[in-house]
Amino acid sequence: MxxxxxxxxxxxxxxxxxxxxxxxxxxxxxxxxxxxxxxxxxxxxxxxxxxxxQGSDATADASVDEADDADGDVEYPADVPERASVTVKEIAGTTYHYYQWRDGDRIESKTVQR
Structure with missing residues (x-):
């Protein structure tokens, strides 16, 4: 040039x-x-x-299916409703499950280290 x-x-x-x-x-x-x-x-x-x-529920569900058992059953913590969306992230070799759901007008969330 x-x-x-x-x-x-x-x-x-x-x-x-x-x-x-x-x-x-x-x-x-x-x-x-x-x-x-x-x-x-x-x-x-x-x-x-x-x-x-912008993670979608479909992407989150696919991630959970791979991380949990083969038949796709997701284990939700006792204080998390089954309608919660789930995102699985691995950070520095540790897997975290991020649960998020709506409770009336509020958005609730919980993070669980696996």
């Missing part, structure tokens, strides 16, 4: 992001690569956060 073929930001970006990118245009290659690496890491984090927030 020659200096005449300088890339331009995608048109889909909002003005604030375009302005931020303009501030980077005169940076050296090392600084640009460091920023790009950070942005890739930030994008992966944003995706994982979005996935955690």
């Amino acid at each position: 020659t200096s005449q073929d300088r890339p331009t930001p995608p048109s889909a970006l909002n003005r604030d992001i375009t302005d931020s990118l303009s501030a980077l245009e005169d940076s050296d290659a090392e600084q640009l690569r460091a920023a790009a690496s950070y942005l890739e890491t930030l994008a992966a984090w944003a995706e994982s956060t979005r996935d955690d927030e």
Whole structure:
């Protein structure tokens, strides 16, 4: 790529992001690569956060079926209603079951380490 073929930001970006990118245009290659690496890491984090927030009941049920016995019976703690949605997460080798349900106008939740 020659200096005449300088890339331009995608048109889909909002003005604030375009302005931020303009501030980077005169940076050296090392600084640009460091920023790009950070942005890739930030994008992966944003995706994982979005996935955690948008987890569907179907996904949660599939996770529970795999984690519990083969016939798909889920063991709910005594103080958790069977209508609760369940999300299973493994963090640092420890499995957690997150139960969440509605009780009138309130959302109740319980976390159980397995």
